[in-house]
Amino acid sequence: MPDFTQVQWDEDLINDCHYLIRLAIREDLGRSYDCTTVGLIPPELQGEAVVTARCDGIVAGLEAAQQVLHEMEIAEIWEPLARDGQMVTAGTKLASVRGSARDLLTSERMILNFIGRLSGIATLTRRFVDAVAGSNARIYDTRKTTPGWRRLEKFAVRCGGGRNHRTGLYDAILIKDNHLALRNDQLTSETSPGSAVEVARAFTSELRPPKDNTEPMLIEIEVDTLQQFDSALASHPDIILLDNMSTQQLSDAVAQRDRIGSATELEASGGVTLDTVQAIAATGVDRISVGSLTHSAVALDVGLDWLPPPTPH
Secondary structure: OOOOOOOOOOHHHHHHHHHHHHHHHHHHHOOOOOHHHHHHOOOOOEEEEEEEEOOOEEOOOHHHHHHHHHHOOOOOEEEEOOOOOOEEOOOOEEEEEEEEHHHHHHHHHHHHHHHHHHHHHHHHHHHHHHHOOOOOOEEEOOOOOOOOOHHHHHHHHHHOOOEOOOOOOOOOEEEOHHHHHHHHHHOOOOOOHHHHHHHHHHHHHHHOOOOOOOOOOOEEEEEOOHHHHHHHHOOOOOEEEEEOOOHHHHHHHHHHHHHOOOOOEEEEEOOOOOOOHHHHHOOOOOEEEOOHHHHOOOOOOEEEEEOOOOOOO
16 A cells, blocks of 8 residues: 655655754854853863763654754764664663864753654654554554654654654645645535545546656545445545544554455544553554644653763872
8 A cells, every 4th residue: 555755764854854953053143153162161172071861762863963063063973872763761862972072061951852852752662652552553653743853853753663644735645634624615516525535536637637757646535424434435545544432442443444346545633642552453443543643742861971080190
C-alpha cells in the first residue's frame, strides 16, 4: 500500500534546523552577546562536558544539536555517544563536547532544548507504538505540530517508531468535513463523500497524468458516520479516516471493508490516548493518528554536565 512521504534526516531537514537555530540565537543573544559568560569566563578557558539523559527515554535531536555548533561557527568537538532512535536509561551519556568554555556555555540551552523537545516526542511515540504491538495498526502523527518545527518533530516521531502522516497541504489529498460542508452550502448539487473522492481523483489525474512516472497522490477522506463511510468506500479512496468513532463503529467499518475485499486502508482518529489506543487497534484498523505525539509531548529531561579537567602528571 502506498504511504505518505516519510521524513528522513536530509538537506531539507538540516535547512529547517538552521532556520530554527538562527531564531534561537536571536532569542538568546539579540544583537549582543552572553553577558554573564563574557563577564565571568576568560576567553582562553577550555572545557569538556557531556550531555546526559536524566531519565529513561528514546533519543532524538542529536543531529540537530550538532547543527547548533555549525550555525554558531564555533570549533567545538562534538562526539555522539548514542544515536537518534536509541532507547536509553537515566544516566546514559548521549554526547560529549570539547572546546571554548565560553562557547559551550552560550550554546548549552539551545543544545538541550533541541534534544529535550525531540526526545520527548520520540519517547511518547514509542509508548503508543508499544501499546499496539501485536496488532496490525500503525501509529501516525498529524499536522498538529509546533509552527516551524514540523519536519523536525515528524523526524522525532520516526525515531520513536511511528509513521508520518502527510507533511503539508501539498503532498496528499485529505477531504475533511469542512470541505464537504462548504461544497454543500455553496454549490447547487450536493457532494456526497463518494462523489468528493471522484472529484479529487479527477483533479489528481490532471495534476499527475498517467504518463508521469511519479506515484499518484494519495486520496484520503474523513467520515464520522457509517452512512458516510459506505458512500466513501464505494469510491475506493486510498484511506478513509474514521473520525471520533466508537470502537463498535470502527469494528463495523473494518468488517464492511473486509466483506467487499476493498484495498482501502482505515485510519482511526480523534482523542486517541494511551488508555484507549489498544482497544482501538483491536478493532482491526490499519492506522491510528495521534495528535498528542507532537502537541502534548513532555520534553525528556537532559542536562549538560561539565567534566573536571585532566589531572596534570
